[in-house]
Amino acid sequence: MPRLIREALESSGVGGQDRVSTGVDVVGDIAIVRLASFGTREKRRIAASLMERTKNVRAVFEQEGGIEGELRLRRLRHLAGEKRTATVHRENGCAYRVDVAGCYFSPRLATERLRVARLAGPGERVLNMFAGVGPFSIPAARLSGSRVTSWEISPLACGLHEENDKLNRVGRLVKVVEGDASELSEASNARYDRILMPLPSRSNEFLPAALGVADKGATLHYYRHVLGRDEAEAEANLAEELAELLPRGAKYAARRVRFVGPRWVEMVADVKLAG
Ligand SMILES: C[S@@+](CC[C@H](N)C(=O)[O-])C[C@H]1O[C@@H](n2cnc3c(N)ncnc32)[C@H](O)[C@@H]1O
Known part of the structure; x- marks a missing residue:
């Protein structure tokens, strides 16, 4: 289980560190989590806790299902923070404008x-x-x-x-x-x-x-x-x-x-x- 998720589970009080279907990708200042085995209220608490602990994360979305279709897109549901999917991601000394939904x-x-x-x-x-x-x-x-x-x-x-x-x-x-x-x-x-x-x-x-x-x-x-x-x-x-x-x-x-x-x-x- 990724450290970011494990710590968010602990600090939100939701628990469930033993559940395997979890994951997180941070793209720019947007975190995309997979929390399939949790209920909606639990997911929102975990997302809020993740934002509190990770100051560079300004929005959290849940990825529902896999990466799909010809354009290889994620289906996203907003959980916490700003409701935007556009961000700038830095990697290998380069900067990329990205729209994580589009x-x-x-x-x-x-x-x-x-x-x-x-x-x-x-x-x-x-x-x-x-x-x-x-x-x-x-x-x-x-x-x-x-x-x-x-x-x-x-x-x-x-x-x-x-x-x-x-x-x-x-x-x-x-x-x-x-x-x-x-x-x-x-x-x-x-x-x-x-x-x-x-x-x-x-x-x-x-x-x-x-x-x-x-x-x-x-x-x-x-x-x-x-x-x-x-x-x-x-x-x-x-x-x-x-x-x-x-x-x-x-x-x-x-x-x-x-x-x-x-x-x-x-x-x-x-x-x-x-x-
Ligand atoms: C797995 S993504 C990889 C994108 C990029 N190389 C990266 O690493 O972020 C595959 C990309 O191929 C594009 N794509 C899918 N079918 C295509 C086609 N027939 N011709 C050109 N691009 C296509 C999708 O829109 C998607 O952006």
């Missing part, structure tokens, strides 16, 4: 975003197929000086991504395209050295589109939710999937990004295509 954002991917940003090189042509508000694309441009094209289907996320480009002074290096990444190759003849695919629920469906715009020897970062009780099982299942999908000569190294459910692991395969 677009996807997870603070749990900071380390992975930094890892990928550091792998990119100056002048490299990077494509992010599922860019959100820019937390993979912007550090890749800012830390590595690569030229990034971000595709994103949500108009709200695209608008915030463009604001974030300016906020982080990478406007010259980053281009945002509002559109469906399955139509990439119809939209332009551009080719890329590095392609990011951070849509782990469905990235397999978009692999043909990615391969269609990848240059020879390009690197793909293929994120995928994989069934597995542990990392070894998840890796074996990912290997089975990739054996069918990758072209001849492609090599990859897989690693765990995070556990996302009792039997689900988010994995990433760094794929190197043949030169």
